[in-house]
Amino acid sequence: MKKLKLILSLFALILFLGCSDENNDIDLDGINAPSNVSALTTITQDNSGNVTFLPRGEGVTQYEIYFGDATTAPVFVNPGGTVTHKYAEGKFQVKIVATTINGKKTETIQEVTVSFLAPTSFEPVITIGSNLSINVTAKAELETFFQVYFGDVANEVPVDFMEDEVITHTYLNPGTYQVKVVALSGGIATTQKTQSVTVTNLFAAPVPTIPAANVISMFSDSYTNVTVDTWRTSWSQANLEDIEISGNKTKKYSALNFVGIEATTTPINASAMTFFHADIWSSDLTEFKVKLVDFGADGAFGGGDDKEHEITILNPEKEKWVSLDIPLSDFTGLTTRSHIAQLIFVGGPSGNTTVFVDNVFFYNLNGSITAAPTPNVAAANVISMFSEAYTNVAVDTWRTSWSSATLTDLNINGNATKKYSALDFVGIETTTTPINATAMTHFHTDVWSSDFTDFKVKLVDLGANGVFGGGDDVEHEITIPSPAKGSWVSLDIPLSSFTGLTTRAHIGQLIYVGIPSGTNTVYIDNVYFHN
Secondary structure, three states, rough: HHHHHHHHHHHHHHHHOOOHHHHHHHHHHOOOOOOEEEEEEEOOOOOEEEEEEEEEEEEEEEEEOOOOOOOOEEEEEEOOOOEEEEEEOOOEEEEEEOOOOOEEEEEEEEEEEEOOOOEEEEEEEEEEEOOOOOEEEEEEEEEEOOOOOOOOOOOOOOOOOOOOOOEEOOOOOOOEOOOOEEOOOOOOOOOEEEEEEEEEOOOOOOOOOOOHHEEEEEEOOOOEEEEOOOOOOOOOOEEEEEEEEOOEEEEEEEEEEEEEEEOOOEOOHHHOOOOEEEEEEEEOEEEEEEEEEEOOOOOOOOOOOOEEEEEEEEOOOOOOOOEEEEEHHHHOOOOOOOEEEEEEEEOOOOOOOOEEEEEEEEEEEOOOOOOOOOOOOOOOHHEEEEEOOHHHHHHHOOOOOOEEEEEEEEEEEOEEEEEEEEEEEEEOOOOOOOOOOOOOEEEEEEEEEOOOOHHHHHEOOOOOOOOOOOOEEEEEEEEEEEOOOOOOOEEEEEEHOOOOOOOOOOEEEEEEEEEEOOOOOEEEEEEEEOO
């Protein structure tokens, strides 16, 4: 009787389970097969041949590892788990099979080298990234894996990595560090190399905006470059490294006294050009000189028809890209420009400075950027800060020391123009003689850019005390979204739109802001108030 009751109870339970709601079923067929399947392999450094596998992948519930040697049966490993296998010396094709919860599989073959010899053909590659970072990768023969020590902390624990894997490290501070990369074999033998690496707050140089048709480029990723015989002559006093910064080719001159760059095989005809351009970056430069030498029609140095001139840039800004746009007319001794064969950079302090160089080219603005339109407001109704159409008031500076931009004074088709490159913000001050614009109704400026997305204009009245932060300052900023690119934009802004500028009798500051920050170039002309 008890057996009969038990059988009836089991039958009732089966019926209950069989009648459960089918809507609660989970569809497992939609789960994808595992992806990114691999394994980190590490070998104990005691010549034992023990290899530890840490399988990795996405969407995996279990791994099977076939060791590729005489062992035929696989080992099953759960995600996050490891397995250790003892090998003889040699190369083995290890198969890793990853399985999902629904039974879908992905397999990959990974070669494991077990060698008790020191790795050979060891080639660690360390490249400087941007903003205090470096990238490390390595290749070798007979290696199993690599380790890297970045040299910035005591008792450092190395980072393990595999061949062709790229390891990125960011330092906390600028400086020079000893980076050690070790190639490990299957035994106790290792091979290591140490390299001195200097990191800075260095980004790639700004991208030039001059149309290619108006450029003769010696070195730039933005243009097709002419032939340059050498970027460091035998008589130079400097070290040259060709590096990449965030994928951008750059010249690095260290221990720079002077360096000669020659295009003697095919001299450059810059007779139709109006400017020489170079982007430079340094953390220790006190002055920088640029010399251009024309070898004349005979193409020989010292042939009797050479012409040359040197320009000195005093105290260029440190730890930021400085865009040099030098009018060729400033090279007054360079009376001919059709056979330029030599460019010489000089750094100060002599032999103790490092300079990064990019975007070296000649260009002509004519045909790309025309002169700004001539204003037609009567002079009697204008207070002009910068315009060849009017008499200008005194401006203390067109670039304050706290600005984040490079200023170049240009001449476009005979018209004086301000060029702000790498523009984040720039302060323009009239603190000695503040501007009384109470009788004016508008602020005007002409702007030209090929790459800004927004532009901002701020006016600051310093109050009767004429002191910034003196308690009576008022200011307001206007944003011009998406101004037209590649043409002059005439901004004629009602002063009533500067609603925060409640007084206008002591205007001592004008601030321009460019977006995207630090990566746009803006040309400025005709800056004035009018009514």
